[in-house]
Amino acid sequence: MRTLxxxxxxxxxxxxxxxxxxxxxxxxxxxxxxxxxxxxxxxALKRLGKNRGVVPAFVLIMVITVLAFVGPLLTPYTYDGxxxxxxxxxxxxxxxxxxxxxxxDSNGADLYAKRNITxxxxxxxxxxxxxxxxxxxxxxxxxxxxxxxxxxxxLFIGVLYGGISAYYGGKIDNxxxxxxxxxxxxxNLIVIILFILILEPGITxxxxxxxxxxxxxxxxxxxxxxxxxxxxxFVLAARSxxxxxxxxxxxxxxxxxxxxxxxxxxxxxxxxxxxxxxLSFIGLGLQAPLASLGVLINDGYKGMRLFPYKLVxxxxxxxxxxxxxxxxxxxxxDALDPKMTK
Amino acid sequence: MRLYFLxxxxxxxxxxxxxxxxxxxxxxxxxxxxxxxxxxxxxxxxASLNQKYGLDQPLPVQYxxxxxxxxxxxxxxxxxxxxxxxxxxxxxxxxxxxxxxxxAMLIGSIVGLGLGILxxxxxxxxxxxxxxxxxxxxxSIPSFVFAALLQYYVGVxxxxxxxxxxxxxxYSILPSLALSVTVIAAVARFIRTEMLxxxxxxxxxxxxxxxxxxxxxVWKHVVRNSLIPVVTMLxxxxxxxxxxxxxxxxxxxxxxxxxxxxxSIMVNDYSVIMGITxxxxxxxxxxxxxxxxxxxxxxxxxxEKWGEST
Numbered sequence: 003m004r005t006l007x008x009x010x011x012x013x014x015x016x017x018x019x020x021x022x023x024x025x026x027x028x029x030x031x032x033x034x035x036x037x038x039x040x041x042x043x044x045x046a047l048k049r050l051g052k053n054r055g056v057v058p059a060f061v062l063i064m065v066i067t068v069l070a071f072v073g074p075l076l077t078p079y080t081y082d083g084x085x086x087x088x089x090x091x092x093x094x095x096x097x098x099x100x101x102x103x104x105x106x107d108s109n110g111a112d113l114y115a116k117r118n119i120t121x122x123x124x125x126x127x128x129x130x131x132x133x134x135x136x137x138x139x140x141x142x143x144x145x146x147x148x149x150x151x152x153x154x155x156x157l158f159i160g161v162l163y164g165g166i167s168a169y170y171g172g173k174i175d176n177x178x179x180x181x182x183x184x185x186x187x188x189x190n191l192i193v194i195i196l197f198i199l200i201l202e203p204g205i206t207x208x209x210x211x212x213x214x215x216x217x218x219x220x221x222x223x224x225x226x227x228x229x230x231x232x233x234x235x236f237v238l239a240a241r242s243x244x245x246x247x248x249x250x251x252x253x254x255x256x257x258x259x260x261x262x263x264x265x266x267x268x269x270x271x272x273x274x275x276x277x278x279x280x281l282s283f284i285g286l287g288l289q290a291p292l293a294s295l296g297v298l299i300n301d302g303y304k305g306m307r308l309f310p311y312k313l314v315x316x317x318x319x320x321x322x323x324x325x326x327x328x329x330x331x332x333x334x335x336d337a338l339d340p341k342m343t344k
Numbered sequence: 345m346r347l348y349f350l351x352x353x354x355x356x357x358x359x360x361x362x363x364x365x366x367x368x369x370x371x372x373x374x375x376x377x378x379x380x381x382x383x384x385x386x387x388x389x390x391a392s393l394n395q396k397y398g399l400d401q402p403l404p405v406q407y408x409x410x411x412x413x414x415x416x417x418x419x420x421x422x423x424x425x426x427x428x429x430x431x432x433x434x435x436x437x438x439x440x441x442x443x444x445x446x447x448a449m450l451i452g453s454i455v456g457l458g459l460g461i462l463x464x465x466x467x468x469x470x471x472x473x474x475x476x477x478x479x480x481x482x483x484s485i486p487s488f489v490f491a492a493l494l495q496y497y498v499g500v501x502x503x504x505x506x507x508x509x510x511x512x513x514x515y516s517i518l519p520s521l522a523l524s525v526t527v528i529a530a531v532a533r534f535i536r537t538e539m540l541x542x543x544x545x546x547x548x549x550x551x552x553x554x555x556x557x558x559x560x561x562v563w564k565h566v567v568r569n570s571l572i573p574v575v576t577m578l579x580x581x582x583x584x585x586x587x588x589x590x591x592x593x594x595x596x597x598x599x600x601x602x603x604x605x606x607x608s609i610m611v612n613d614y615s616v617i618m619g620i621t622x623x624x625x626x627x628x629x630x631x632x633x634x635x636x637x638x639x640x641x642x643x644x645x646x647x648e649k650w651g652e653s654t
Contacts (some may be wrong), residue, residue, distance in 0.1 A: 055480075180355075187359035189628045191587050192621050193366075199609060200373045276486055283488050283591055284606055303492050303595070307500060317489045324484035332480075 046261070049337040056333035059326040066323060070146060073139030077124070081140040082291035085131035088119065093126040093134070093311050125315050128301060132291075138316055141293040142323070148209055148294070149274035155213040156270050160220025161263065165251055167221070168228035179225075182218055190215035194277065198286045205288065212277055216270065223266045227259035261338035268331035272324045279320055295320045352636070356629050363625045364414060364618075368407055371614045397423070414622070420615035424608065430619035433604065440510055441593065441600035445585045447520035452527025452581070457574075459528070460535030461567060467540060475532060482529025487584075488591040491522035495595060508597040519596045523588045527581055534577055538570040545569075572642050575635060582631045586624060 050056055074081060091113055092106060106112055114122070125134035167178040194211045201207030231237065232255060240250050256263075275295075281287045282296025283303075290297075295316050302313030385393070394400045398409060413420065419430040463475035499507025499518055506515050542548065543566055551561050589602035597603070601620060608616040640647045 183355050184359045184362055187356065187625075187629050187632070188363055189583060189586065189624055191583075191590070192624055195609065196367065196370045196617075196621070200370055272484065279486055280488070280587075280591065284594060285610070299489065299492075306492060306496050310496060313492055313496070317493070321481075321485040321489060324486070325480060328480060328484045 046337045050333055053333040053336060055329035056337075059329035059333070062322060062326040063330065066142060066319075066326070067146065070139050070143040074136045074143075077133055077136050078121075079123075079133035079136050081132065081136045081293060083132060085127075087117065088123065088127050088131035088133075089129050090309060091117075091119070091123050091127040091131075092309070093124060093315070094122040095124050126309075126311050128312060129305065134298075134312070134315065137293045137298060138295075138319055141295045141298045141316065142319060144205065144288070144292065144294045145275050145278055145296070145320070145323070148205060148212075148278045149271045152209045152212045152216060152274040153267055153270040155209065156216040156220050157263070157267055159213065159217035160266075161224050161256065163217065164221035164224030164226075165228055165256065168225040169232060169247070169251055169255065171229075175225075182221060185215065185218050188215070191277075191280075194281070195284075195286065198281060203281075203286055203289055205292075208278055208281060208287065211281075212274055216274070220263070220266050220270070223262050224256075224259060227262055228255050231255050231258050265331065265335045265338055268327065268334050272327040272331070275320065275323060275327070295323075349637075352633060356633065359629060360622070360626060364411065364622060365407075367618045367621050368410055371618060372403065397421075419619045419622075422613055422616050424611050424613040424616070430615050433616060434601065434619055434623055437599065437601045437604045439600075440516070440598050441589050441602060444516050444519045444523060444592070444598065444600070445589060447516065448523035448527060448585055448588070449581065451520060451524040453531055455524070456528040456531025457535055460532035461539060461570075463532070464536045464539035464543070464570075465562065475536070479529040479533045479536075482525045483533070485525075487522060487526050487588045488595060490525050491519070491592045491595045494518055494522050508595075510597070510599050515596075515598075519592050519598055522592050522595075523585060526584050526588065530581065530584070531574065531577060535570055535574055538573055539566055542566050542569045572639070575639050575642060578635045578638075579632045583628065586628070 094114060113119075123133050123135065125138055127133055128137070163178065167175045193215050197211035197214060198207055201210060237250060237254060240254055245254075278287065278294060279296030279299060282294055283300045285300070287296050287300075288294050298316035299313060299320065302309075302311075302316055306313045391400070398406060401409070410420075417431070419434075422428045422430055422433055425433070459475045459478070463469075463472040466472050495507045495518065498504055505518050507518070509515060548561065548565055551565050556564075586602075589600060590606060591602075592598070593600040593603040594606055601623075604616065605620045607613075608620070
């Protein structure tokens with residue numbers, strides 16, 4: 003075997019002239035510094051802003067939410083105030099006649115002139131003479147409230163259940179997962195209907211019935227996330243420093259799983275609005291004189307042939323809300339969790 | 345693999361048992377009595393009726409008897425329709441539901457696949473934008489809103505198709521269309537994302553490099569590979585159709601299972617409610633199992649995972 007000859011020139015001391023300076027490029031240095039500044043949340047926000055649908059959807063949700071609370075105050079009427087003299091008036095907004103808000107009924111007769119009514123009902127009135135503008139916004143308010151509370155309950159139960167199941171693992175996880183497996187197999191609409199029947203229709207029972215099956219999806223997402231995270235070094239580091247289980251869970255694991263949790267939460271909102279409307283539509287929802295969008299659609303559907311506006315206005319409202327929430331949720335998913343979109 | 349399915353079967357039976365149990369006790373908690381005019385009945389009549397239907401027995405006895413009968417295929421007798429078997433009612437009602445459900449699925453898959461494939465091939469074109477917009481609308485707008493609007497504009501105003509009831513085939517078209525909207529939107533969206541994903545794969549690049557025609561690349565490689573995961577959509581699709589039939593049958597007065605379910609709920613017909621609940625649940629669980637099996641047959645990678653998990 004050949005051995006390399008000793009060169010004899012290998013320096014015992016490393017002198018300065020052995021170094022050659024890398025040419026300094028000011029621009030390159032600047033670029034590195036600028037792009038490193040974005041935190042993950044900031045980057046997500048940037049991606050969110052780039053999404054075509056998100057900004058209009060967000061604005062629309064804001065407008066609808068504000069109007070849901072302010073709208074009923076803009077008229078002298080209340081959502082349950084009946085006035086037989088004003089029954090079944092078509093929508094009338096002065097200046098918006100060309101949009102169909104002309105106060106004419108389906109035969110083209112001006113009911114406002116006929117009955118000597120000077121004030122205008124912007125969205126018309128129902129068969130009891132209740133002002134539809136007030137009722138639609140009141141209904142939107144109730145629908146949004148139901149969706150929000152149901153989604154928050156799902157969040158609470160789902161994070162707790164999924165977190166415990168994943169963090170403790172082993173036998174606990176096994177049992178908890180079997181329970182979820184069984185629950186997933188039950189068509190949730192049927193469970194919801196059965197529970198509403200027992201609980202008597204009302205806001206609370208609708209929320210409870212939706213929560214009974216609704217939390218499972220959140221629990222599965224949280225469990226998946228925590229399982230991935232808990233094997234990572236920062237958790238080991240925290241544990242070796244003697245951090246308590248609950249602190250690791252709430253300060254280390256859950257904040258890191260926040261992206262998918264927010265996305266799931268956003269998708270729960272339109273689902274809850276849909277279920278509420280669905281239940282009200284089949285007659286298991288709120289009771290008169292309370293109004294939700296589902297109740298209004300159901301009432302409007304009954305009088306659809308003669309008074310189409312009673313159906314169309316709440317139907318358009320619920321569609322706008324569902325579209326905005328879906329667009330926003332889609333955008334959030336793309337921005338927060340690139341893996342979920344594929 | 346066999347072990348995997350045995351395990352699945354176990355979960356399935358447990359689920360069914362729990363559903364049967366929960367439904368039974370929930371029914372007992374329901375307000376109201378199952379008789380149509382309870383005020384007109386004397387106490388003696390009530391007692392003899394209760395005895396006839398076994399309602400005078402203690403709960404555990406009723407429960408055990410119910411489960412025993414269930415296993416033997418005896419799902420009880422309807423309270424509302426004197427002396428008619430629950431199974432009879434279900435089978436009599438299932439026809440229209442299956443017809444509109446099947447048609448909705450067919451329309452939904454064909455139109456949805458077409459829209460999705462075309463828009464993926466022309467990503468970011470005007471057509472793509474239109475298709476994506478339509479998909480968002482279809483997924484967002486509740487099916488009963490569609491149904492009500494279709495009924496009003498096509499059925500009543502234009503008078504092209506009958507707006508309700510159930511006589512000949514033409515009566516099934518509007519309900520099927522209303523039901524298919526959600527399916528179209530979901531399928532179109534799903535296949536579009538899937539196709540865009542497959543289009544970036546290396547095997548598509550190598551297929552192009554081999555010099556085969558663009559048509560062959562698209563149909564033999566892109567579409568075929570994108571279609572496999574669409575099978576997983578069948579489960580959620582079946583659910584959305586089941587949910588949809590409940591309201592859509594009510595809107596179009598279709599004498600199907602969903603309409604019967606809502607009717608029975610209104611009159612507290614315990615045995616029919618339980619029967620339909622169990623029927624729906626069994627159907628749902630079977631569809632999910634079937635989808636898993638088909639998926640495994642189509643995609644060998646999934647089959648390997650079954651082996652690992654057992």
